[in-house]
Every structure is written in C-alpha cells, then in structure tokens.
Amino acid sequence: MKPITILAIESSCDDTSIAIMRDRKVLSNVIAGQSVHEEYGGVVPELASRAHQSNIVPTVDKAIRQAQISKEDIDAVAYTIGPGLSGSLMVGSSFAKGLSLGWNRPLIEVHHMKAHVLAHLIDDDQQRIPDFPYLCLTVSGGHTQIVVVHSALDQEIIGSTIDDAAGEAFDKSAKILGLSYPGGPLIDEYAQKGNPEAFKFNQPSVDGLDFSFSGLKTSILYFIRDEMKKDSLFIEKNLFDLCASIQKTIIEILMQKLKSAIKTTEIKSVAIAGGVSANSALRSSLLDLRRMDCEVFIPKFEYCTDNAAMIAIYAHYMFLEKQFGSLSAAPKPRFAS
Ligand code: KG4
Ligand code: ZN
Secondary structure, three states: OOOOEEEEEEOOOOOEEEEEEEOOEEEEEEEEOOHHHHHHOOOOHHHHHHHHHHHHHHHHHHHHHHHOOOHHHOOEEEEEEEOOOHHHHHHHHHHHHHHHHHHOOOEEEEEHHHHHHHHHHOOOOOOOOOOOOEEEEEEOOOOEEEEEEEEOOEEEEEEEEOOOOHHHHHHHHHHHOOOOOOHHHHHHHHHOOOOOOOOOOOOOOOOOOOEOOHHHHHHHHHHHHHHHHHOOOHHHHHHHHHHHHHHHHHHHHHHHHHHHHHHHHOOOEEEEEOHHHHOHHHHHHHHHHHHHOOEEEOOOHHHOOOOHHHHHHHHHHHHHOOOOOOOOOOOOOOOOO
C-alpha cells in the first residue's frame, strides 16, 4: 500500500507548529514558540495571532525541508479546528485551506484535545504503543480530562475539571509567586530544590472523577497575602518550598482521580498527555502506578506540549476513514468533543 504522508498545522494557542508524518512516523515536527507573552502572565490573544501570522510560512518551509520530501508527496493537509483561541485558530485554518486548494489535496479537521491523547500512537522506535482500551489523563493549560480511549477515533471523557485546568493551576500559582508565564515549567524546576511538605494547601472535594482547581488557587493567594503582611520577603525566602508544596498538591489531586478511574474502569494501561505531562513529579507518580500492576505510557517531551505531530497522528486515522473536512468550515474555539 502507498504510504500516507500528511502535513499538519497546529496553531490553537501560542505555538506555531508544523509536522510532516508518513505512516505514523514523524519526518519533521517544527515548533515556533512565542516569547512575547512572558511579561503579561498569560497568552495575549491578539499578540498570539499576529505571531502565528509571521511564523507560519517559515515554519511550513522548514518542516518540508527537514522532512526531505517534496510537496507533491503530501496526501492531505490537516489542521487544528479547535478548541483554542479564535484568532490563532483562524491563522492555521486559513493557511491549511490555502494549501489544500493550491495543492488539490483533502483537508482534515482535527480536535486539539483528542490529538493530545493520540500522541501515544506515534510510531517512534524507542516508545511502546498502548493497546486499546487505554486510560489517558490529559492535562493542559485549558483542559483536564480523564479519557477512555476505546480506539483511535473513539474517545470517551469520564472526568473533567469543573473550573480551572491543571496547567492553569500551575500558571496562576506561578503568577501569585511573581514568576513569568508559562509558570508550570518554572514551578517544576524550582520544586526540585524545595521541600514538598513545607506548606499544606486545601484539597478540593469533588464527586466522581471530576476535578477542581480554583479553590487551591484561592487558598494559595490568601496564604501568601497573609504571610507577606508578616514578612515582605516571604516569597523570596521560601520560593523553592512553595513551588514544591504547590506542585505536590496539584499532582496529588490529579493522581487521586486517576487511581479512582483505574479502579472504576479496571483498565490498567494508563497514559498521560498535554503540556502538564512534561512535569517531572507527575511523570514519576505515573511510574509509581506500576506498583498497582499498571502499564504506563509517558510521551516524549516534544509530544507533551502543543505540537503538530499529534495533529498529524490523529489526522492519519481520519484519513484512513476518509473523514475529510470542508473549505468553508469555521474554527471552533469551544469545540467540545
Ligand atoms: O498542552 P499545552 O502545551 O497547551 C495547551 O493546550 O494548553 O499545555 C500548556 C500548559 C501550561 O499551563 C504550562 O504551564 C504547562 O502546560 N506545563 C507544565 C510543564 N510544562 C508545561 N506544567 C507543569 N510542569 C511542567 N514541566
Ligand atoms: Zn494543548
């Protein structure tokens, strides 16, 4: 059978990424990040779409060159249709449509969160691939979900956050500590030098497999405010311990629900996905699940945070099912499922 070659575009938030995939193998996965948001404590949508606009052409060019293919080899053009920031999605979607029309190739519309979950099916010689069904804890800046992956295109959400996402909990805590955006990686780095038992923060009580993180943010905010009144150098003196304690609390919340999901579903293949799956404490907690007889799957760093290789792998399965998109589709910023 002729190999399937897909060019995929990811532009849902603040990373412009282009990947070329041939039969589940990544030929290139180029990511152009945007440092412009660092000083604002979060992604500024208007600045994000502008940066996508200037990054997209050179990133496509680089991805095609790195993959060492010619554009005639590409069978389909895939892009993230949602969820994400409207202006950011629009840049990727317009560009994908232009390529599809110009090259006379089908378009494939990919759901960003479902793509995170399928990053595990990328054919990488060093990584094992989970069998179906597998459980996936998807933790990003906008979502926190536990998903049962029945098959590549059949994903069932069995738990999700009722307020903030886990990545937001990291980023908002970091902001309270005066750290730049995105705060998750910084908390992770500083936590390694601190004591996770130094401070205790309230754990939420939410029924079933759902999550809540907004209470934690408030309890951190009030705690810091009170301590700073007593000692204006409190954050500076305790930064590493604060980061370690905050990280421990967030990871405990995630792991408690994940363990309940394993018990409820009796599925013992367990994966993590999304930007927060880059977190070192989450990765080691997941490895501990092997004591519960679970087989665990942790993506390579480059496939954790937003990247186009995950869009390409989802598109690969849609291509097999001939699930093609339309040139008149509008981006879906709130794409549910
Ligand atoms: O999946 P992603 O790249 O973008 C979204 O779709 O949201 O996730 C970004 C999130 C941010 O909240 C960022 O702080 C978090 O992932 N993140 C981390 C780490 N690396 C990225 N959080 C904790 N520890 C990390 N090492
Ligand atoms: Zn994401």
